[in-house]
Amino acid sequence: MFKDKTILITGGTGSLGRALTKKLLKQDPEAIRIFSRNESKQIEMESEFDDSRLRFFMGDVRDSERLFSALEDVDVVFHAAALKHVPKIEYNPFESIKTNVIGSQNVIDNSLRQNVDKVICVGTDKAVSPLNTYGATKLLMEKLFVSANNYINHEKHRTKFVAVRYGNVLGSSGSVIPKFINLIKNNKPITITDLKMTRFTITMNEALEFILNASIAGKGSEIFIPELKSYDMSTLIESLNELYGEIKQEITGIRPGEKLHETLINHDEILYAWKLNDMYMLANPHYELFNDKNILENYNGIEKINEMKTYSSDVAKKITKDELKEKIIELGLD
Numbered sequence: 168m169f170k171d172k173t174i175l176i177t178g179g180t181g182s183l184g185r186a187l188t189k190k191l192l193k194q195d196p197e198a199i200r201i202f203s204r205n206e207s208k209q210i211e212m213e214s215e216f217d218d219s220r221l222r223f224f225m226g227d228v229r230d231s232e233r234l235f236s237a238l239e240d241v242d243v244v245f246h247a248a249a250l251k252h253v254p255k256i257e258y259n260p261f262e263s264i265k266t267n268v269i270g271s272q273n274v275i276d277n278s279l280r281q282n283v284d285k286v287i288c289v290g291t292d293k294a295v296s297p298l299n300t301y302g303a304t305k306l307l308m309e310k311l312f313v314s315a316n317n318y319i320n321h322e323k324h325r326t327k328f329v330a331v332r333y334g335n336v337l338g339s340s341g342s343v344i345p346k347f348i349n350l351i352k353n354n355k356p357i358t359i360t361d362l363k364m365t366r367f368t369i370t371m372n373e374a375l376e377f378i379l380n381a382s383i384a385g386k387g388s389e390i391f392i393p394e395l396k397s398y399d400m401s402t403l404i405e406s407l408n409e410l411y412g413e414i415k416q417e418i419t420g421i422r423p424g425e426k427l428h429e430t431l432i433n434h435d436e437i438l439y440a441w442k443l444n445d446m447y448m449l450a451n452p453h454y455e456l457f458n459d460k461n462i463l464e465n466y467n468g469i470e471k472i473n474e475m476k477t478y479s480s481d482v483a484k485k486i487t488k489d490e491l492k493e494k495i496i497e498l499g500l501d
């Protein structure tokens with residue numbers, strides 16, 4: 168799907184963008200355009216990658232005209248640019264609406280104008296029954312992407328819009344494990360909000376594999392979700408204790424906008440959830456197409472989900488302490 172293609176990644180200098188760029192370069196694309204705001208991050212990435220197939224476009228997803236020119240002759244877009252830090256966004260909510268909602272609509276509008284083949288947006292479990300502004304903006308991003316496929320019925324548009332949704336990426340920028348390890352190394356107590364808290368977890372490699380599989384499987388209008396395990400804070404602390412010796416802890420209490428457990432598919436969404444090989448797929452509930460057997464046959468190996476009531480981090484299969492330890496070691500944060 169990516170050979171000889173021109174790909175644009177919004178947020179290409181972020182944790183996901185860089186890892187995705189590395190992975191996509193192995194699939195012989197014609198060019199990869201990195202679209203983001205900060206010039207220093209672009210310069211750093213440019214010199215680290217040192218690959219003539221990379222092009223660096225400075226721009227803001229809030230700026231529609233800039234996106235229009237950056238998207239000229241692009242075949243595939245990965246839309247990863249976002250504001251994502253929950254406490255920051257709770258304090259500056261409208262900034263995240265500008266980037267995550269209006270910016271996403273700009274990506275959609277200009278992908279349609281430039282006749283891009285496929286656009287994949289990167290969503291989060293925090294968008295499911297959202298409690299915080301970040302989750303609410305990412306829910307709106309998903310909604311915009313799902314409904315953008317309505318244009319496909321108009322003859323002049325062929326762009327397909329697909330969403331992926333997953334949980335916390337181990338070791339990504341601002342995530343809890345690097346933060347805890349940093350505190351441990353500085354001999355400071357790690358700050359735990361609640362020992363009962365559970366979170367889904369995915370490694371960067373698993374996330375990349377899943378995003379690329381979903382990009383290929385997506386025909387437009389779906390939300391894809393990977394099968395993930397979860398962990399609770401006690402297991403994380405036990406793992407860190409075994410890796411770093413007895414660590415100091417401080418319980419700070421749950422923060423505004425934070426949930427005890429996250430959900431990847433809620434009770435109501437299960438009604439239109441399907442299993443597609445090792446992924447879940449939410450069909451567009453407004454799309455009669457998905458009730459059409461002939462269309463469903465287009466998805467090889469699709470099955471209706473019957474037993475599951477909700478897919479949340481408290482009831483999901485748990486990762487063991489040893490598995491978690493292994494994943495922390497793999498991060499190579501020492």
Ligand SMILES: NC(=O)c1ccc[n+]([C@@H]2O[C@H](COP(=O)([O-])OP(=O)(O)OC[C@H]3O[C@@H](n4cnc5c(N)ncnc54)[C@H](OP(=O)(O)O)[C@@H]3O)[C@@H](O)[C@H]2O)c1
Pocket residue numbers: 177178179180181182183184202203204205206208226227228229246247248249250251266270289290291292305333334335336337339340342
């Ligand atoms: N990390 C996770 O655990 C996780 C889990 C689920 C989903 N996601 C989603 O995955 C995506 C990528 O996450 P990440 O961890 O890679 O985030 P990240 O490391 O913070 O990267 C964000 C990227 O977006 C760019 N950006 C921010 N605002 C922008 C704007 N207005 N215009 C253009 N570019 C902008 C940033 O560069 P500049 O600041 O230079 O513009 C950076 O390249 C996000 O959409 C996030 O919601 C992340």
